[in-house]
Amino acid sequence: MRSLFLLLILTLGVQSSFAKKVKLFGQHAAYANAQIKVLCYDDAFSKTEKELAILQLDRQGQFSVEFEIAETQMVFLPLGVFRGYFFAETGKEYQLSLPPRRDLSPSQRIDPFFEPQDVLLGFRNTDKDGLNSLIREFDNQFDNFINQNFDDIYNQRSSSVGVGFAKQMKSDYVQVTNTYFQVYLKYRLGFLDYLASPEAYISLESKYFTKQALELNNTAYTTLFNKIYDNSLSSAFHRKEKSKFNKALESSDPYSNLSKVMQSYTVYQDKTFRDLLLAKAVFNGTENAVLSRSKAIEILQKINENSTDSRVSQLIKNYLVNLSHLLKNTDVPNFKLGDIVLEDYKGKYLYLNFCNTTNSVWENDLESLKKLHEAFGKDIEFLSVASDLDTARFTNRLKQKDITWPMVQIDSENSILADFKINVFPTYIIINPEGKVYQYPARGPHDGVEKIFVKIQRNLLRKNYSQKK
Template sequence: MKSQTGILLLLIISFYSFGSDVILKGKAKGYTTDKIPVYTVKDYITGEKLLLAEISFKPDGTFQTVIKTDKIILIYFDLYVFKGSMFIEPGKTYDIELPDKTLPTDQDKFNPFFEPINQEIFINDTNSKELNYVIGTFDVTFNRFILSNSTIAAENYIRQVDTVAVIFNNYFSFCKHPYFQTYKKYKLGYLRQMVHKLTTENAIRSYFTFNPVRFDNPAYMELFNSVFQDFFIAFAKTVNNAEIISVVEKERSYMAMKKFILSRNLIFKNDTLADLVILKGIHDGFYNFSTEVGMFKNRIPSNQLLMMLDSFCLQTDIAEFKAIALNIKEKVTCLMPGFKAPDFVLPDQKKQDISLKNYRGKYVYLLFAATWKYGCKQEFEQLSQISKQFGDSLQILVIAADEKHEDITAFLNGKNYKIPFLYAGKDKSVLEKYGVTAYPTCFVIDKEGKFFISPANAPSEYFDKQFIKKFGPPDERESPIFDDLFDRDKQ
């Protein structure tokens, strides 16, 4: 696992560290003491974030930061209630304007479904042929058409869509930028897919078989992800292709899968496309929870998908695809029991830095919470009892997602909690690493720093019983304390 993480790091460095400088500069209101993360996605199959830079501001609000890239990429800005986005090209300088700082309301904080508002970043001194301007104009017109035709899939709109495609192509014929041409082609392809309800085979022939693979273009990948969703299961349902599940479960080999796909359907005669389709199939296989009867009743076992993924990493000769394969493995295993838990260094209530590594040799009960949530406050009341119950056998850590460190200290004032409360920080990266989307969220980390129970029950959900039961029969437990607890639990 450690060596694979190192390989992934080297691949990411090679893609983003040795390119040309892209300079982002400008001025913004209200962010003086903040650091704004700028990120892209590692790939468009996993959708996982890759931090590129952090924007720091001078007292007058001006800023300048440098990003290295050897290709055009779509970048994002975390701006509290806004999510900014823009495309950047290698070697260019962008004078940009960020929206004024606006913090989420209390209602936003309490809303588990709150999503930041998408906001295109305004670029000064641009022109009508600049990539962001052209794509922005295209998107506004495209989205307006979609919204104004809410019944777009109805029969009478099919001809209209074809007419609109001609109009779009004519209107934007002035822009010969290859990246935009691909973007436009696959956005219109996505629209046709929605309206015409193309069969998978027709869609593949029309947009993929005879076209270059553009895995770094968001419009290409939007249509790709739609057409090839749950590929292994969908392909198995077609005539004479049911054996594909057997290839996954028995062969567990990337080359065996590729040979099977290429031999069964000429639409996959593009080797590079076949590789990307296999990666998509493996990724979606981890998240397919089909409830259908028969051979599709249960999803493909994760361990067999992992074996095929390892086979892909070893045998592919395309560096970018190896990086995607490693991204998939990192995503699907990052919270699995037996895999290493992400480390962190966070300040406690006394502003002393605490690392997960500090507790190697102990079991650690992590509780992600927010001190302003009533439900979390109720859980805190039970932590002292759990701490007393397990003693030195279990270290409890609360990671608080409050906006300010002062909010945590104010909450703890006058309370006699002897448990460390750590401050997650404004960037919330530790929350993302642990996949935290609701509070409380809990995990148990073992003595070697690996996930032991993931996720774990909250204190009020009989965590103590869950923890005791995890150790199995008395002769398999590592501490006599569990014998006493187990016996007490049976009474």
């Protein structure tokens, strides 16, 4: 035990010795008194955000903050309609130049589909040959080339004009010694190979991932990885030997059997690469209905048990948080909507729906909802949460539609949509009397929810009958 403790201390000491400070400073009067988060991704694939620091601007808009990173890292700042980003190198100081201030509008704040515009931030204290300047210069050339020549690149194989462009870019930047940029250059140009031969997965794997270093902190590497290994359970693995992967997936020990099948291919020999790819494939499988969330969780836990790599563990930790969100019998996020709180529904079943009254799907659901409420309203509470922005219009629609259960319009400051991770309207959830998830996503009025309500109603009748006896 003592040796294990010493090993842990030593490991932590080594890790902390690798981390070096990065300093951000500057001034922008338009952001005076604002608080701006400095974020990065917590792992390579889940898009889970991690807070590195907070910029607290004073009354003149001045700011200065330090944080630690262990390697070059893409860092980003939420700036209203913009998402400012840059590539932070260890031990460096950056005098940030922020874009003009444009805060989110009320509609943008509650729009689950709104995406800020990415802006590569500039600096007032770096030379033209710095990493961010190199990436900006290269990306401008690269993006312009693809935009102007897409038809002559896509699916043109060896005749693609991208072949010559890639050679030219390698020649132009051959003298650059920045390691991060050279990896970035390689995998961004690899995207041209992908566009030229999108079905040539074996050769792309061989060229860019077989016996290659895991460059998980490099955005060009992870972008190409995501392209080539998109939906692997239903596509990439099936292009090899579909039956073997299916059989392994359906076995009593899918992790071990999938891992064995993968080891028969050269590209998957590295265990960490194999575990990362399998974890990503399993998670994506739930999004494409190839796997249930419960089975995905089981496989991910197995991967984690059999891995000693911290990058695998961190990715799986974030995937498990995502998959466990609103899982059956887990706690529902607490909420407050005016005078309505979750606690009001304790001891009762609740059919909660998120909607927008301008949404045609919800409009079609409404008459069926009314019938369901009339039939089951004594046993099951109904609550509609609307993301409408126009209060007068929302109020008029309530009167016109004669809705007989509580329907609440949320404001842009309420976090309920984010807490429940709602990204489509309408969304339905059934909550049990203990305030836990009974079904999510629940069936809608036209998708058979009536059968579930009948089951709930019968169970309540049995429970009341047994209590009376």
